[in-house]
Amino acid sequence: MRVDGRFRAAAHGRTRAAGRGRARTVALDREVRRDRGRAGGAGSGRGPLRPLRERTGIIGGMTSSLPLLPPNARVFVAGHRGLVGSAVARRLTADGHEVLTRGRADLDLRDAAATAAYLKDVRPDAVVLAAAKVGGIMANSTYPVQFLEENLQIQLSVIGGAHAAGVGRLLFLGSSCIYPKLAPQPIHEDALLTGPLEPTNEAYALAKIAGIVQVQSYRKQYGASYISAMPTNLYGPGDNFDLETSHVLPALVRRFHEAAAEGRDEVTLWGSGTPRREFLHVDDLAAACAVLLNTYDGDEPVNIGCGEDLTIRELAETVAEVTGFRGRLAWDTSKPDGTPRKLLDVSRLTSLGWKPGIPLRDGIAATYEWWREQS
Numbered sequence: 001m002r003v004d005g006r007f008r009a010a011a012h013g014r015t016r017a018a019g020r021g022r023a024r025t026v027a028l029d030r031e032v033r034r035d036r037g038r039a040g041g042a043g044s045g046r047g048p049l050r051p052l053r054e055r056t057g058i059i060g061g062m063t064s065s066l067p068l069l070p071p072n073a074r075v076f077v078a079g080h081r082g083l084v085g086s087a088v089a090r091r092l093t094a095d096g097h098e099v100l101t102r103g104r105a106d107l108d109l110r111d112a113a114a115t116a117a118y119l120k121d122v123r124p125d126a127v128v129l130a131a132a133k134v135g136g137i138m139a140n141s142t143y144p145v146q147f148l149e150e151n152l153q154i155q156l157s158v159i160g161g162a163h164a165a166g167v168g169r170l171l172f173l174g175s176s177c178i179y180p181k182l183a184p185q186p187i188h189e190d191a192l193l194t195g196p197l198e199p200t201n202e203a204y205a206l207a208k209i210a211g212i213v214q215v216q217s218y219r220k221q222y223g224a225s226y227i228s229a230m231p232t233n234l235y236g237p238g239d240n241f242d243l244e245t246s247h248v249l250p251a252l253v254r255r256f257h258e259a260a261a262e263g264r265d266e267v268t269l270w271g272s273g274t275p276r277r278e279f280l281h282v283d284d285l286a287a288a289c290a291v292l293l294n295t296y297d298g299d300e301p302v303n304i305g306c307g308e309d310l311t312i313r314e315l316a317e318t319v320a321e322v323t324g325f326r327g328r329l330a331w332d333t334s335k336p337d338g339t340p341r342k343l344l345d346v347s348r349l350t351s352l353g354w355k356p357g358i359p360l361r362d363g364i365a366a367t368y369e370w371w372r373e374q375s
């Protein structure tokens with residue numbers, strides 16, 4: 001069962017003069033290029049970069065007052081029916097932007113020609129790339145071909161198509177699994193490519209790393225104002241509750257709910273329960289994406305997390321309490337644990353003024369309520 005918490009308020013197609021939007025984004029692109037040239041390091045995001053005049057937020061650590069995403073911007077959210085895309089669409093709409101969407105039946109984002117044609121037609125001011133082949137530990141380790149190829153195809157289509165259409169601003173969403181399996185904790189963005197990856201999601205991680213390099217390459221070669229963010233494990237309304245393909249948190253909600261409803265006294269979970277994970281509510285993630293779109297224009301990816309983690313056993317105890325399951329936990333150690341720990345260093349993001357607002361227990365309770373209303 002894929003619970004459907006879908007974003008419906010989005011406008012389809014072109015509802016404003018596309019020519020105006022295009023002129024504005026191309027102008028921003030040129031301006032970014034010109035100023036980076038003066039700073040003497042195209043897209044490095046590190047050197048003594050000067051703030052862009054007027055519209056810019058944070059470039060190379062310097063700030064000015066106006067946001068990088070113009071007010072009332074037209075933003076194409078790719079993957080608007082998913083956990084992340086639906087939350088980002090809600091957030092951008094609440095912030096006064098116009099969210100453009102396209103369902104998979106009308107536009108398969110693996111199709112580069114169709115995606116480029118769509119983006120040229122609607123010419124958004126910005127793109128948020130939240131469409132991807134996504135899944136939990138078992139889905140990742142069972143279908144590495146799809147996780148590698150579909151994500152590479154989507155990234156090539158959307159990022160390349162956005163540039164060809166003159167889109168001036170793009171946010172690419174990666175994942176904390178891009179970092180080495182045994183990276184020092186908390187994991188700083190500089191840990192990228194410093195060690196071997198976790199085998200259960202290596203294919204997915206490599207596709208995401210390619211996406212980061214693609215974004216950096218468009219910055220370096222064309223001066224594009226494209227950025228990448230690396231979220232930790234997410235949860236919330238719109239999540240996937242399918243026990244075979246989901247991440248751990250929605251799986252536990254469903255397992256405990258069903259066990260409590262059926263009066264069972266034991267629930268079996270995967271692995272040893274000892275791995276540690278950091279969980280962020282998707283509405284906090286969406287707020288962080290809005291901050292990045294408005295203020296960040298650096299070359300380096302930005303971690304998005306809450307800065308705290310817990311063991312899977314501790315998570316299970318919390319979810320059991322929320323769902324009213326009072327029985328025993330059993331652990332199926334034939335199932336993989338995955339990486340032992342992946343707590344993100346979120347200092348780069350918090351320095352931009354963002355902080356999480358939804359405590360884990362409250363977020364789980366709200367997600368449980370949402371899921372029960374959907375089922």
Ligand SMILES: NC(=O)C1=CN([C@@H]2O[C@H](COP(=O)(O)OP(=O)(O)OC[C@H]3O[C@@H](n4cnc5c(N)ncnc54)[C@H](OP(=O)(O)O)[C@@H]3O)[C@@H](O)[C@H]2O)C=CC1
Nearest residue numbers: 079081082083084104108109130131132134175231233234
């Ligand atoms: N969930 C998490 O814990 C985390 C997620 N992320 C990242 O956030 C992003 C979004 O993830 P999330 O929202 O959880 O994933 P979901 O599976 O909930 O949503 C993915 C969306 O992408 C769409 N999509 C997938 N393939 C295609 C395609 N070929 N053409 C058009 N649309 C397509 C799906 O469409 P449809 O609805 O039709 O299936 C869906 O709307 C991903 O990049 C992921 O890596 C990062 C860290 C953690």
Ligand SMILES: C[C@H]1O[C@H](OP(=O)(O)OP(=O)(O)OC[C@H]2O[C@@H](n3cnc4c(=O)[nH]c(N)nc43)[C@H](O)[C@@H]2O)[C@@H](O)[C@@H](O)C1=O
Nearest residue numbers: 135136137175177201246247248251269270271336337338
């Ligand atoms: C976001 C992130 O998500 C994935 O990495 P992951 O964090 O390892 O994934 P997960 O949420 O599926 O599991 C977390 C932990 O929980 C344990 N666990 C117990 N019981 C269940 C259970 O019932 N289901 C699941 N899925 N896990 C369970 C499980 O064994 C593991 O130890 C990748 O897709 C990766 O690519 C990625 O980006």
